[in-house]
Amino acid sequence: MKSILLATILGVSICSPVQALDLNKLLTGDNLNKSLSILSNAGDALSTSAKGLSAAQEESLGQSVMANLLGAEPLVNDAKLQRYVNQVGLWVAMQSSQPNLNWRFGVIDSPNINSFAATGGYILITRGLWDRLKTEAELAAVLGHEITHVTRKHHAKSIASAKGQQASSDLIALVVDYNNGKSGGKSLEKLGKAGSEVFIRGLDKNDEYEADINGMVLAARAGYNPYALVSVLQLLGNVSPADSSVALLFSTHPSPKDRLDNIDRVVGDKLEGYADGAETTKRFNQVKR
Amino acid sequence: MKIALYAMLVSSIALAEPGTVIRKTDLRDKPFLDSTVIGNVASDTPVDIRTRKGAWMEVKLSTGQTGWIKLLNVRTSSGSTSSSAALSNVIKTGSSGKTVTTGVKGLSAEQIENAVPNLAEVQKMKTYAASPGDAQLSAQNNQLRRVSVPEIAPTSVNSAPNNPNNNPMRR
Numbered sequence: 334m335k336s337i338l339l340a341t342i343l344g345v346s347i348c349s350p351v352q353a354l355d356l357n358k359l360l361t362g363d364n365l366n367k368s369l370s371i372l373s374n375a376g377d378a379l380s381t382s383a384k385g386l387s388a389a390q391e392e393s394l395g396q397s398v399m400a401n402l403l404g405a406e407p408l409v410n411d412a413k414l415q416r417y418v419n420q421v422g423l424w425v426a427m428q429s430s431q432p433n434l435n436w437r438f439g440v441i442d443s444p445n446i447n448s449f450a451a452t453g454g455y456i457l458i459t460r461g462l463w464d465r466l467k468t469e470a471e472l473a474a475v476l477g478h479e480i481t482h483v484t485r486k487h488h489a490k491s492i493a494s495a496k497g498q499q500a501s502s503d504l505i506a507l508v509v510d511y512n513n514g515k516s517g518g519k520s521l522e523k524l525g526k527a528g529s530e531v532f533i534r535g536l537d538k539n540d541e542y543e544a545d546i547n548g549m550v551l552a553a554r555a556g557y558n559p560y561a562l563v564s565v566l567q568l569l570g571n572v573s574p575a576d577s578s579v580a581l582l583f584s585t586h587p588s589p590k591d592r593l594d595n596i597d598r599v600v601g602d603k604l605e606g607y608a609d610g611a612e613t614t615k616r617f618n619q620v621k622r
Numbered sequence: 623m624k625i626a627l628y629a630m631l632v633s634s635i636a637l638a639e640p641g642t643v644i645r646k647t648d649l650r651d652k653p654f655l656d657s658t659v660i661g662n663v664a665s666d667t668p669v670d671i672r673t674r675k676g677a678w679m680e681v682k683l684s685t686g687q688t689g690w691i692k693l694l695n696v697r698t699s700s701g702s703t704s705s706s707a708a709l710s711n712v713i714k715t716g717s718s719g720k721t722v723t724t725g726v727k728g729l730s731a732e733q734i735e736n737a738v739p740n741l742a743e744v745q746k747m748k749t750y751a752a753s754p755g756d757a758q759l760s761a762q763n764n765q766l767r768r769v770s771v772p773e774i775a776p777t778s779v780n781s782a783p784n785n786p787n788n789n790p791m792r793r
Contacts, residue, residue, distance in 0.1 A: 396741075396744055397739065399744045399747065400739035400740055400741045400743070400744050401734065401737050401739050402729070402734065402737070403740045403743035403744060403747070404737035404738045404739045404740040404743075405729055405733040405734050405736075405737035406729055406733075407740065407743050408743055408746060408747060412750065415747075415750040416750050416752070418750075419750050419751055419752040419757075420752050420756065420757050420760040420761075422752075423751075423752045423753075423754065423756075423757035424757040424758070424760070424761045424766065427754060427757060427758070428768065432754070433754075435751075436751070437747055437748055437750070437751045438750075438751075439747045439750065441729070443729040445729045445730075447729060455747075459729060469764075522739050525739050526735075529734050529735075529737075532731075532734055533731040533734060533735065539776070542776060543776040546774050546776050547773070547774070547776075549774075550771050550772075550773060550774055553769060553771045554768065554769055554770070554771045555761070555766060555768070555769075556761070556765075556766035556767045556768060556769055557766070558676055558677075560676060560677045560693050560694075563693045563694060564674055564693070567641070567671075567693075567696070567697070567698040568698075570697065570698040571639070571698045577730075580730065581729060581730060581731055584731075589698075590697055593694070593697060595777075596694065597694045598777065599774065599776060599777050600774060601694065602677070602692075603774060604677075604771070604774075605655075605676075605677050607769060607771060608676030608677040608678075609676055610769070611764075611765060611766055612675075614764035614765070614766070615764060616760065616763075616764050
């Protein structure tokens with residue numbers, strides 16, 4: 334019954350882009366309540382890998398989200414840098430709960446300071462952030478943070494939250510579309526837009542804190558000084574919030590100070606036994622020149 | 623003489639990274655817990671950050687004394703005032719889903735919303751992917767070793783660190 338209703342409501346948005354906008358109108362009163370319960374069920378499904386997105390669906394969602402981001406700015410045109418970031422990123426990801434995911438990393442050619450993750454194992458950091466990193470341990474910590482967003486499925490959770498009803502309904506419509514084998518170029522584009530909403534709205538604050546903590550653990554497991562994340566956050570804390578290069582980062586994350594306070598409380602000296610891990614490497618110095 | 627003065631000025635500017643000590647802490651002569659305590663630093667003391675090592679940071683006090691303190695005992699960003707007015711403005715515009723900043727080059731919210739998807743660039747991204755064997759070999763060649771580290775549980779949802787009073791002095 335629920336699935337029929339879901340298909341009926343979502344059918345509207347599948348038909349045409351113009352009608353898709355009317356989905357907002359449908360989400361009122363009784364319809365809103367019905368859709369919300371449907372969405373929350375769908376959200377549960379999305380957040381459990383067994384009943385949620387299949388690996389193939391996670392891959393196409395991630396791919397379309399990346400296509401959208403890389404449509405805003407391309408990759409930095411430096412093959413050596415791109416390969417290097419993949420070597421470091423995969424090494425850190427191999428210490429995670431999903432070592433065998435098809436991990437792909439990249440540096441996007443934006444002066445802003447930010448990093449992004451999408452389902453299926455896609456991770457980007459901006460040139461603006463890369464330029465400010467002083468050691469490979471700092472890079473590993475940033476990538477560890479993003480890897481955690483992927484392994485803990487924070488995006489699916491955010492998309493399914495009430496905060497993102499519109500994005501959620503769009504996304505579920507597109508997943509239904511995908512299931513029906515209707516995923517042409519147009520629906521991939523819509524999927525990319527819906528999935529990218531997360532980067533503008535931001536993830537749950539507690540998921541950001543969790544990504545900081547586990548990112549430090551992953552960096553330590555990969556042989557780095559995990560407190561390099563503290564250096565990165567202190568660096569971010571030195572950037573004026575009025576600076577446009579951090580506008581999107583600061584509007585979608587807790588402040589660097591709050592993140593440091595959280596690390597202080599949750600990690601404190603628990604990882605001090607690993608603080609003598611690597612700070613940097615010869616490969617870092619080779620690409621950093 | 624003039625040149626020397628200029629050089630001194632330049633180097634002090636380049637090195638000066640200001641921070642504020644957030645809790646009373648020991649100043650040590652080396653970045654180790656069992657090193658000699660050479661003084662102590664009161665809460666809210668401004669310091670110049672000179673370098674970092676492991677969980678430690680070498681700082682210089684206004685008295686000219688230098689020593690090592692724990693990284694997490696220092697906050698940057700001009701002390702504890704995180705210019706909250708400016709920040710909340712950014713947050714307001716951000717959460718409206720509208721443009722966070724206008725006319726800014728880079729990855730603004732506006733640019734992400736208006737982007738034309740570039741699948742070719744995603745294909746290019748895939749060509750740079752590493753294999754597990756490569757990543758492991760490259761890590762070995764760079765003296766990185768896998769270490770066994772237990773998970774750390776994040777704290778509960780309601781204990782977000784907004785209240786500094788929740789932050790007991792543990793060190």
